Each structure stands twice: as structure tokens, then as C-alpha cells.
Amino acid sequence: MAEKLWKGRFSEKTAPVVERFTSSIDFDRRLYRYDIEGSIAHCRLLARAGILTPEEEEALIDGLNRVRREIENGTLAFDDTLEDIHTHVEARLTELVGKASPKLHTGRSRNDQVALDLRLYLRDVVDEAVRRLEDLQRVLVRLAREHFEVLLPGYTHLQRAQPVRLAHHFLAYVEMFARDVARLLACRGRVNVLPLGAAALAGTAYPLDRAYAAELLGFEGISANSLDAVSDRDFVIEFLAAASICMMHLSRFSEELVLWSSSEFHFIELPDAFATGSSIMPQKKNPDVPELVRGKTGRVYGHLLAQLTMMKGLPLSYNRDLQEDKPALFDAADTLLSCLEVFGQMLPGLRIRRERMEAALRSGYLNATEMADYLVRKGLAFREAHHVTGEAVRLAIEKGCELNELPLAELRRFSKLIEEDLFACLEPRSAVERRAVVGGTAGPAVQSALEAAERRLGMAGEGDG
Ligand code: ARG
Numbered sequence: 001m002a003e004k005l006w007k008g009r010f011s012e013k014t015a016p017v018v019e020r021f022t023s024s025i026d027f028d029r030r031l032y033r034y035d036i037e038g039s040i041a042h043c044r045l046l047a048r049a050g051i052l053t054p055e056e057e058e059a060l061i062d063g064l065n066r067v068r069r070e071i072e073n074g075t076l077a078f079d080d081t082l083e084d085i086h087t088h089v090e091a092r093l094t095e096l097v098g099k100a101s102p103k104l105h106t107g108r109s110r111n112d113q114v115a116l117d118l119r120l121y122l123r124d125v126v127d128e129a130v131r132r133l134e135d136l137q138r139v140l141v142r143l144a145r146e147h148f149e150v151l152l153p154g155y156t157h158l159q160r161a162q163p164v165r166l167a168h169h170f171l172a173y174v175e176m177f178a179r180d181v182a183r184l185l186a187c188r189g190r191v192n193v194l195p196l197g198a199a200a201l202a203g204t205a206y207p208l209d210r211a212y213a214a215e216l217l218g219f220e221g222i223s224a225n226s227l228d229a230v231s232d233r234d235f236v237i238e239f240l241a242a243a244s245i246c247m248m249h250l251s252r253f254s255e256e257l258v259l260w261s262s263s264e265f266h267f268i269e270l271p272d273a274f275a276t277g278s279s280i281m282p283q284k285k286n287p288d289v290p291e292l293v294r295g296k297t298g299r300v301y302g303h304l305l306a307q308l309t310m311m312k313g314l315p316l317s318y319n320r321d322l323q324e325d326k327p328a329l330f331d332a333a334d335t336l337l338s339c340l341e342v343f344g345q346m347l348p349g350l351r352i353r354r355e356r357m358e359a360a361l362r363s364g365y366l367n368a369t370e371m372a373d374y375l376v377r378k379g380l381a382f383r384e385a386h387h388v389t390g391e392a393v394r395l396a397i398e399k400g401c402e403l404n405e406l407p408l409a410e411l412r413r414f415s416k417l418i419e420e421d422l423f424a425c426l427e428p429r430s431a432v433e434r435r436a437v438v439g440g441t442a443g444p445a446v447q448s449a450l451e452a453a454e455r456r457l458g459m460a461g462e463g464d465g
Helices: 016-022 025-048 054-073 085-105 110-146 166-191 210-217 226-231 234-260 288-311 320-349 354-362 368-377 382-399 408-412 428-433 443-456
Strands: 151-156 159-165
Touching: 025 054, 025 085, 025 110, 025 210, 025 320, 054 085, 085 110, 110 166, 110 226, 110 234, 110 320, 110 443, 151 166, 151 354, 151 428, 159 166, 159 428, 166 234, 166 443, 234 288, 234 320, 288 320, 368 382, 368 428
Parallel strands: none
Antiparallel strands: 151 159
């Protein structure tokens, strides 16, 4: 059994059940790269402060790099009695370099070490999530361009409401994902702060140059309070909140893909490579990928709530409860990244059933607002126009036809303002093109939104060809 880091103070051995219960190696081993990167920076600090000789510094850094290679090759065995990744790295380092190794922990505690590892890890996760969100937005922008002239019903209350461009619908998700990126980047600023130097809680007693450490590790700031530095997990919670909102967006999108690929809508078909069949019903093609994205959203919300609850009763500063941050954070990060990846790869293969979308515009009185607006243009007050149109809709429902199928003479019974030119206004495309306001669904408005998205995503020129 390995010796404990705290063996000096204890006369009894740790109970095996406690070893298993407190061990975090099963999950925190994935921090090994960051732990070693942080330890290398710490070696440089110790050498700069004259605590390590240049020879010791080089021996330790060589040793740390060897430990990293052993972990990467899978030759280093992990073991509960060594508790966590920090202890594993140090124990193996001692075997490799001998007497300089115990000096590595001078002026440092696992409390500032684990905060450091977690920040380095999360910084990489945020950068990867931003990359994937930008890829996904590019995919949507390309779809919007490709299907620029396709119209479909826009819905409120899941009832057909007014016709919109499919491109406008896709660009709505681009807006959501752009906000997700902004949230992640704001969170990144608070992740990217160096905790090293806080030591256990009160600050290190050695003259360590923290600014130099921040520079070595690419941190933008240095924690201003050591108690806060070892016990702050706001950055984890902020990430979980940003991840939850992003998952919510992916889940709404998933719900639409599930609906749209059903026989009831049949607006789209998912690529075969991204759908699954049934073991019993030969005709089935199931949207399991969007269903699973929707299903996994709950897990990420759960992790956010778990972390808020885990933190709420903690007195300053470090408490072991904080170890629970890692399984939650890792699972949320893995879930978010995999959902973004699968979405980005699935969407380009989407088959758009334009004929089905446009056929759906032909029934459901999506042009009722157009008739009211027509009457307003002819001088009627909107309330009155709404009422007149409502009566016409009722008549059409009774007759089992659409507004534009009512004869002009019948329509004129409701208002003498109605003339032959009404019918052109009732066409879905003219309804769409009248919505020319900034942020609307008319061609020029969507075109400028597309161009703005392309500029933001560095795609300028792609649409010219
Ligand atoms: N496994 C611990 C964690 O994740 C590392 C820090 C341990 N510190 C301590 N004082 N026991 O928080």
C-alpha cells in the first residue's frame, strides 16, 4: 500500500472503505495533462525563487514529461490508495527522479493545484465548444443560402401562423448559437485566472512570482484573494449554465427535426447515416440522434443544479465537497461537445422537402393577416379589418375552402374595399416579401442577415460563387 501524503500526523491506517470512498482517480485522471503542465510551471517558479537548483529543475521537468508519456502509453497503473491524479503524478515522479521530487510540492497545495488543473481543462473545453458552435453556424448559413427561396409555414402555438423563409428559420438558430458563443467567451474570461500561489488557503509563504506563472500558463489574470482562489467554483457553474442554455437550444432544434421528419409533417428527411431502423417494424426510420440530444439536455441541467446545491452551504475556504465538481463538469462538457459534433455532421445531409413545405402553406388560412393588412392599406382601421377578415375566414371554413378560393363577389359582401388585387396579396410569397423590416423574413432582410452572419463567421465570399 502506498504511503499517505499526511502519514506524519496519523497513527492508524486509512480504512479500505474510506480509500475507495474518497478516491477521485477514476475521474480526475483525465486531468493528467493539465496537472503536469501546471507542475512544470511550478518547477520554473521554484527555480526562479532559488528553491530548486537549475539541475533539480531540469530533472523534475524531464521526469514530469516522462510521467506524461507513461500515462499516454497506458503503462502507469492507477490505484485507489493514491487517491487522485496529483498524488499519482508525484508518486511516479519520486520513483523516476528520487530526491528532488519531494521539493516539487513546496509552496503549493492540492487545493490550488486542483483549481489550476480544472481551469486549464475548462479553458480547452470552452475553446472546443466555441469552435464546434461556429462550425454548426456555418453549416446553418450554408443551408440557408442553398434553400434561400424555400418557404414554409411559421408557427405559433404549433399552429400554422404566417409563411416564412426556411432560411429565416435556420438563421434563428444561428442567432441562438451566436449568443451561446458570447456566453462561453464571457465565462472563459473568468476561467482564465491563475489560482497558483494561493497554496492551501492563505497564500504561499515562498516568494513565488505569480505573474511569471500566469505568463507561462497563458492566464489573463491572477486571483486576488487566496481564500477565494481555492474555494471558487463559480467558473464551473457559469460554464454549466452556458452549457445548459446551449443544450436547450439544441433540444428545441431536435424537437423540430423529430416533428418535421414525421409522416405528419414530412418537411425533411434525415440522412440514413444519422437515423436508425426498428428491430420489428421494417418501414421505420427513426430520428434517434435528435431524440438523444433532446434526452441528454436533462443531464446537463441536472449537473448545473447539483453544483449550485453542492456550493450553497460551503464555508470558506476549500472543502472536500468540491471534489464533486469534476464528475459533473466532465459529463456536462462531454455531453455538450458530442451533441454539437453530431449536429454539425448531421445537418448538411438533411433532405429538404420543399414541395411538402410549400404545400402546407396552401391550407390553414396563413394569409388571413394579409387580407387584414390589405384592408388597412385601403383605409380601414386594423381592428375593423381584423373583424371583416375573421368573418371571411368563418365563411371559408363553412365552405371547406381557403380565403383565396372564395369568389370576389362573396368577399365583397364583407367589405366593398375588396377588389381583384386582393388575390395577389394572398399569395404566400407576397406575404413573405412584405415583411421587409430589419429582422423580417423578406428576401433583402434575410440576405443582409445572411451576409452579417457570414462576415461574423469568416465566410465572406462563400456565397458569391
Ligand atoms: N481530489 C481533490 C478535489 O478534487 C483534490 C484536492 C484535495 N485537497 C484536499 N485537501 N484533500 O478537490
